[in-house]
Amino acid sequence: MQIVISALVIGGISAVLAAILTIADALVNNYGEVSIRVNDSKDLKVKGGATLLSTLASEKIFIPSACGGKGSCGLCKVKVLTDIGPILPTELPYLSEKEKKNKIRLSCQIKVKSDISIEIPEELFNIREYIASVSSIVDVTHDIKEVFFDLENEIGFKAGQYVQLIVPAHGDIKGETMRAYSMSSQPSVKNGVELLIRLVPNGIVTTYIHKMLKVGDRIRILGPFGDFFLRDTDSDIIFIAGGSGMAPIKSIIHDMMERNMKRNAYYFFGARSKRDLFYLEEMKEVERKMPGFHFIPALSDPLPEDSWSGETGLITDVVDRYLSEQGDEIDREAYLCGSPGMINACIGVLTKHNVLEEKIFYDKFG
Amino acid sequence: MGVPLNPFVIMIAAALTSNMVLSNFLGMCSFISVSKDIKTANGLGMAVTFVLTLTSVLNYIVYYYILLPLNLDYLRYIVFIVVIAAFVQFLEMVIDRFSPALYINLGIFLPLITVNCAILGGVLFMIIREYSLIQSLFFGFGSGAGWWLAIVALSAMRMRMREKDLPPQLVGPGITMIIIGIMALAFMGFSGMLPVQ
Numbered sequence: 001m002q003i004v005i006s007a008l009v010i011g012g013i014s015a016v017l018a019a020i021l022t023i024a025d026a027l028v029n030n031y032g033e034v035s036i037r038v039n040d041s042k043d044l045k046v047k048g049g050a051t052l053l054s055t056l057a058s059e060k061i062f063i064p065s066a067c068g069g070k071g072s073c074g075l076c077k078v079k080v081l082t083d084i085g086p087i088l089p090t091e092l093p094y095l096s097e098k099e100k101k102n103k104i105r106l107s108c109q110i111k112v113k114s115d116i117s118i119e120i121p122e123e124l125f126n127i128r129e130y131i132a133s134v135s136s137i138v139d140v141t142h143d144i145k146e147v148f149f150d151l152e153n154e155i156g157f158k159a160g161q162y163v164q165l166i167v168p169a170h171g172d173i174k175g176e177t178m179r180a181y182s183m184s185s186q187p188s189v190k191n192g193v194e195l196l197i198r199l200v201p202n203g204i205v206t207t208y209i210h211k212m213l214k215v216g217d218r219i220r221i222l223g224p225f226g227d228f229f230l231r232d233t234d235s236d237i238i239f240i241a242g243g244s245g246m247a248p249i250k251s252i253i254h255d256m257m258e259r260n261m262k263r264n265a266y267y268f269f270g271a272r273s274k275r276d277l278f279y280l281e282e283m284k285e286v287e288r289k290m291p292g293f294h295f296i297p298a299l300s301d302p303l304p305e306d307s308w309s310g311e312t313g314l315i316t317d318v319v320d321r322y323l324s325e326q327g328d329e330i331d332r333e334a335y336l337c338g339s340p341g342m343i344n345a346c347i348g349v350l351t352k353h354n355v356l357e358e359k360i361f362y363d364k365f366g
Numbered sequence: 367m368g369v370p371l372n373p374f375v376i377m378i379a380a381a382l383t384s385n386m387v388l389s390n391f392l393g394m395c396s397f398i399s400v401s402k403d404i405k406t407a408n409g410l411g412m413a414v415t416f417v418l419t420l421t422s423v424l425n426y427i428v429y430y431y432i433l434l435p436l437n438l439d440y441l442r443y444i445v446f447i448v449v450i451a452a453f454v455q456f457l458e459m460v461i462d463r464f465s466p467a468l469y470i471n472l473g474i475f476l477p478l479i480t481v482n483c484a485i486l487g488g489v490l491f492m493i494i495r496e497y498s499l500i501q502s503l504f505f506g507f508g509s510g511a512g513w514w515l516a517i518v519a520l521s522a523m524r525m526r527m528r529e530k531d532l533p534p535q536l537v538g539p540g541i542t543m544i545i546i547g548i549m550a551l552a553f554m555g556f557s558g559m560l561p562v563q
Binding site for chain 2: 002010021086111113
């Protein structure tokens with residue numbers, strides 16, 4: 001009897017409190033319909049009270065956010081033109097002095113309580129959530145898989161951009177996990193995206209993809225994001241990539257080929273030994289079709305059985321050697337994709353050869 | 367017990383002679399971690415005072431009108447914590463709506479208070495000492511004010527310490543613990559002033 005009463009009392013008190021909170025939420029947190037003016041052109045009528053990030057997401061505008069609105073990544077920055085009060089303590093760590101002056105706010109921390117006016121980059125309107133189904137999984141090296149996802153709706157993107165994969169809760173992993181991957185397919189492929197995914201030891205998403213994902217599985221994809229794409233100039237192009245950094249470069253090169261670009265391009269691809277190399281035939285094919293394009297794979301630790309006759313040494317040394325031979329008077333532009341260590345080392349080599357920092361573009365993945 | 371004490375005396379006693387943090391050592395975690403800066407310390411102190419005052423009253427009602435009549439005395443820990451958590455949530459919503467300025471000042475401290483042991487401690491003292499409703503109200507306010515006073519004092523001292531030339535081993539937590547110790551000694555001077563628990 002006592003047990004029943006105590007259970008009832010605890011349940012009752014909790015229920016009453018929950019009811020009060022729900023009623024309070026409906027009454028107090030009800031800001032009615034408010035409007036968000038986006039880029040001074042589009043008006044959205046929304047329900048007030050929620051965070052700007054989730055309000056925009058419900059209007060199908062996806063601001064990049066890696067942490068999903070917990071205020072721990074600092075990616076979801078948005079320019080808010082209306083005065084909505086001082087910057088919150090939870091935003092402070094992510095905003096620079098310049099951003100504070102420019103009215104940049106973290107959209108996951110601020111709430112939409114009245115009519116506001118915001119500015120977001122135009123390309124964010126393109127970002128959508130896609131339901132994808134896996135149509136093929138190919139092992140291209142011992143630790144990289146090439147996965148092709150069929151999309152229900154067409155996707156439009158610039159070669160070099162990335163998407164975020166949303167992996168559902170599985171095993172010990174609670175909740176959804178989001179990770180960004182560059183698309184290796186070119187923009188002319190509209191009904192799907194191809195990603196290159198390298199197995200990261202203990203990585204949540206890469207382990208899921210390598211060990212659990214099967215052809216036919218459905219997965220959610222968000223995108224496209226990113227400002228890593230080919231700039232429209234006449235400069236010579238230096239591509240440098242390692243491992244799955246191949247993905248965005250492959251997309252850019254195929255896009256160049258389809259658009260008949262005649263620019264000179266040198267693609268340096270670094271790998272440890274022959275078993276880390278892939279797409280060799282494909283790149284040779286591109287070399288034949290695009291006269292200005294040169295593919296230069298380099299191995300840092302070739303094994304004796306590799307019988308490797310190409311370039312050897314660290315990718316930075318190989319790039320250094322090529323650029324020295326060509327001379328430094330050439331106008332160059334560089335696109336790098338790889339680990340932060342590789343990118344930093346490459347930036348050093350490139351600036352040594354008079355490549356301007358503002359003409360070096362990169363996608364770092366940790 | 368159950369002496370008809372003047373509520374005002376209880377309030378002064380709770381703030382000074384049996385100060386929540388310096389005599390009873392409750393609410394230590396936020397006392398140390400949020401006392402780096404006087405402005406935030408002030409904000410948290412204010413929030414603790416407010417929540418402690420009101421949850422004392424709320425939990426008084428819950429305890430004497432629900433738990434005791436049903437003989438469910440032993441459930442008080444769980445129930446008190448649930449009430450405190452819900453109240454803090456409610457408060458956060460109301461402040462957010464009606465006083466954005468205060469919300470921005472208190473904002474991040476409110477959720478912290480849910481797990482501040484000074485709050486639960488205050489409520490439990492109120493039960494153990496068998497205070498009446500009015501006494502509880504004054505006791506809650508006094509305890510909160512005492513905690514507020516202590517954290518503002520500590521943060522003021524810590525801010526001054528920052529400019530001082532300390533032995534490197536003492537910088538940070540070391541000197542903070544020493545300051546708290548001396549503060550507690552100083553507050554012992556109040557004991558005996560009021561013969562109240």
